[in-house]
Amino acid sequence: MGRIFTILHHRLHRTLHQRNLLPAGQRLLVAVSGGQDSLCLWQLLLELQPKWGWELAIAHCDHGWELDAGLANHVARFAKSQKARFYLCKTNLETPLPQTEAAARDWRYTALTEIAQTHNYTYIVTGHTLSDRAETLLYNLFRGSGADGLQSLTWQRPLASDIYLVRPLLEISRLETGDFCQQYQLPVWEDAYNQDLNYARSRIRHQLLPRLRQDFHPQVEVNLAHTAELLRADVAYLEAQAEEVLRQAQQQVGDLVCLQCSLLSQVPLALQRRVLRQFLRSTPITAPTFPRSKS
DSSP: OOOOOOHHHHHHHHHHHHHTOSOTTOEEEEEOOSSHHHHHHHHHHHHHHHHHOOEEEEEEEEOOOGGGTTHHHHHHHHHHHTTOEEEEEEOOSSSOOOOSHHHHHHHHHHHHHHHHHHHTOSEEEOOOBHHHHHHHHHHHHHTTOOHHHHTOSOSEEEEETTEEEEOTBTTSOHHHHHHHHHHHTOOOOOOGGGGOTTSHHHHIIIIIHHHHHHHTOTTHHHHHHHHHHHHHHHHHHHHHHHHHHHHHHEEEETTEEEEOHHHHTTSOHHHHHHHHHHHHHHSOOOOOOOOOOOO
16 A cells, blocks of 8 residues: 555654654664554554654564464564564563563563664654553552552653653554554454453453443543543652652761651652652662671
């Protein structure tokens, strides 16, 4: 199919400009799972490439799961058809199969970061959508998360020094990526695990959200994603305020870095919690030593 700029091309182009997500001329490592969202992302970036001057490559993480048999070869063939540089990361004896959703996600980001570091890619780009953002908000809400967890699927975050994870499709729904793939006749791999209702996210996607759309609001995904975006701005502000309080409250006492509790107690509880979290993340904790008792 020849290059035809759709509404999604224009929306993504505008989003990249407004949010400064993927600067021109950068090397982008695009994570392609084989599903509709990642194929849509690749096609959009590929056709916007002449405007932005990116250098694009495809990366795929093979979990080694039984129902994924053939998926890695499918993505490799797709990359070849696109004449794209292709990187494959597979589990092995040293990296055993991830058994949970969280473990699989952590392994993927670690693997993608290693590829980016080895081959000098600054940005790792994933196809998370508005629909994923809505599902993540509900999933974390049920787990009792605060604002940080409810907005956790953000536009960009660092994975390592000078390597950033970017999610440029957070204003595009899964319905839209599916229609786009049909229009472009992209070879979508239907992930059997996404249909498995043993996974909480699958139940949210296939049971809860359709019921919410039917019984409460037809645009529930859009509204939930909008809530996540509002929370993102609130969390960013609170984190910046907490950084300033931490800067003022920290003091050096001998070899130890301490917090002035008198100053900390003067700020609201929401900031106190964030200051403590930032302090614990930035301060190495060493085990106390005790003198040996005489026997």
